[in-house]
Amino acid sequence: MKKINEQSIEELNIYCDTIRKKIIQTVSKNGGHLSSNVGAVELIVAMHYVFDIENDPFIFDVSHQSYTHKLITDRWDNFDSLREFNGISGYTRPDESPYDYFVAGHSSTSISLAVGAAKAIALKKEQSTRVPIALIGDGSLSAGMVYEALNELGDRRYPVVILLNDNKMSISKPIGAISKFLSQAMAGNFYQKIKKITEQILQYLPESATYMAKKFEESLKLITPGMLFEELGVDYIGPIDGHNLESLIKAMQAAKNLKKPVIIHAQTLKGKGYEMAEGYYEKWHGVGPFDVASGEAIKNGASKNATAMYSEALLALARKYENVVGVTAAMPSGTGLSKLIQLYPNRFWDVAIAEQHAVTSMCAMAKEGFKPFITIYSTFLQRAYDQIIHDACIMNLDVVFAIDRAGIVGEDGETHQGAFDISFLSAIPNMSLMAPRDEKECMKH
Ligand SMILES: Cc1ncc(C[n+]2csc(CCOP(=O)(O)OP(=O)(O)O)c2C)c(N)n1
Incomplete structure (x- = not known):
């Protein structure tokens, strides 16, 4: 098989479909995190397209969404043993594969890990070849550790890329002010359009008007999700369609080259590709074995728990x-x-x-x-x-x-x-x- 970054977008989209089928088929037999994984396929394929798994730290928050990464790296053939004794873990584990950077399972550690990795990269003078990328869900943005890490990152400005998988779900409905803030993405789309128009107008305006136009653009940011991160010292790209490989690849290439802290806000559909699970369904986050055609759980006869x-x-x-x-x-x-x-x-x-x-x-x-x-x-x-x-x-x-x-x-x-x-x-x-x-x-x- 061709390397990921040698494939065309069409080939990669077919690859994403194959990965999704494999995940659905395996989880239906062994149980596991269904909707988080099928929703993150393009994000992870794009990570592997832009970043270098042999050098860049790939950091998965909670890592319950890392099945695509496991399939892309070295675990396609024994993926059938997912979550079985001595089988493939449902989370990242460096003792399972050299391509798993860190153990994870408890949420919201990824940005701290990325900051630590960036400090080490700087001390080892490896900045020209290594950039950490952290994939984190919007639900995991609710935990305090994230803000401890952002507090340092935005101040010291290490080159770190944070890929935010915003599917508007935690396990259940996401709670809190941060989640409400992110969902102003409509305003974000509006902002993106206005920004484009402003940029076009700017080309034809005299110098003196540029300042006013810039101020106008700045003030629009006040109603976008990007404002929170930019005010904290982290550049913001988005919101982008997290199932569109072309947009993801472009955004990640730009973010990687910036050599600054950058957050890419990608919007995805939790459960994407398995119709019954698409959307806001708590029950498809983590499942036991089920029948793929009907979606019915295959019960093990357990009594009241x-x-x-x-x-x-x-x-x-x-x-x-x-x-x-x-x-x-x-x-x-x-x-x-x-x-x-x-x-x-x-x-x-x-x-x-x-x-x-x-x-x-x-x-x-x-x-x-x-x-x-x-x-x-x-x-x-x-x-x-x-x-x-x-x-x-x-x-x-x-x-x-x-x-x-x-x-x-x-x-x-x-x-x-x-x-x-x-x-x-x-x-x-x-x-x-x-x-x-x-x-x-x-x-x-
Ligand atoms: C400290 C901690 N508390 C609770 C959990 C349980 N948990 C696992 S995934 C998850 C939701 C994560 O939501 P999000 O980051 O948005 O990921 P998604 O599955 O929606 O992609 C929760 C609460 C955990 N892993 N760690």
Whole structure:
């Protein structure tokens, strides 16, 4: 097969179709992240077209969308073992392939990694041959780590390309002001058109008018998503169609050559290519085995799970006691909180991928006399370790940490195991640990 950057756009589009089919077929058998992966095919093919996998750090945020990268690099033939024991991981792992730059699974680490890589590249004087590229979703832009990284990047201006995959979805509906800001993309399209017209007019205007026209262009930026990043010192390209290879390749080539921090805002359709999953469907983010023709899940006959039991128990409590409140960090259905958020929108919240904020904000509610249930997967609660010690336990507050997916989690692998909660929580003063044996015990309160 020809190298990616030797293929025509037509050939690459056919290649994208083949990749999509392979992903759909494999995920339908083994389960996995369906809609995130089929939605990112062109983005990743374009990354491989413009950047050099032998030299440039390819950094995938969460890396749940990296299947195309795995198929392009060295894992096409054993992709059938996706998420199986000793098989291909659903996330990037350097011990699986030299083309996986870093382990990922917890969100919003990619820009920090890109900044670190850029510092190393500068110290090693390799700037002429190496530029880090980070692929991050709009949902993952909600976590604090992103802003810690942007804060340094925009100031020091390292050459880093950030490819923002904006599909207007996290696992579920994206939450928060940043997400609202990004969705002003219509204004962005309008801005792009006006910018083009302004540039054309500028050619025919005398010098004195140029300043005014530039000011006009600047003021239009106030209504575009680019403003946020440009004000932070990161150049902005977009919004562009994230399924159009030609636009993606051009934008990435320009961004790579700028030798500055640049964010490319690409708009994609989550689920693209598998009609039933196209759009805003939480259920197609991560799936078990399913029938491709009907979209029906192939059930394994599992009985009611612990999440459903907890959800019912918490609902009963919420009905009985008005001071019961609760929070999830971007996992409303995974943690059983969807129904509570729907029934009691003023007492149960999804605060986006913000485990630290979830814990600290609920600690203040406990201080005010409420009884918070902080419902987070064991593995993601690791993010909030300091907040548990500093804000919950030193204050000795009456909060419940309802920990989902404790213990061995299975197909998601190492980054998602709930293996450490007993050891890291039992070391903290004022913390009591309990595990209900069964549904009856879970309902006891
Ligand atoms: C710290 C942390 N909290 C929660 C999760 C669970 N999680 C995995 S992917 C995801 C949504 C990511 O949305 P986005 O970045 O927009 O990617 P998309 O799947 O939409 O392409 C979440 C919440 C995680 N991986 N890490």
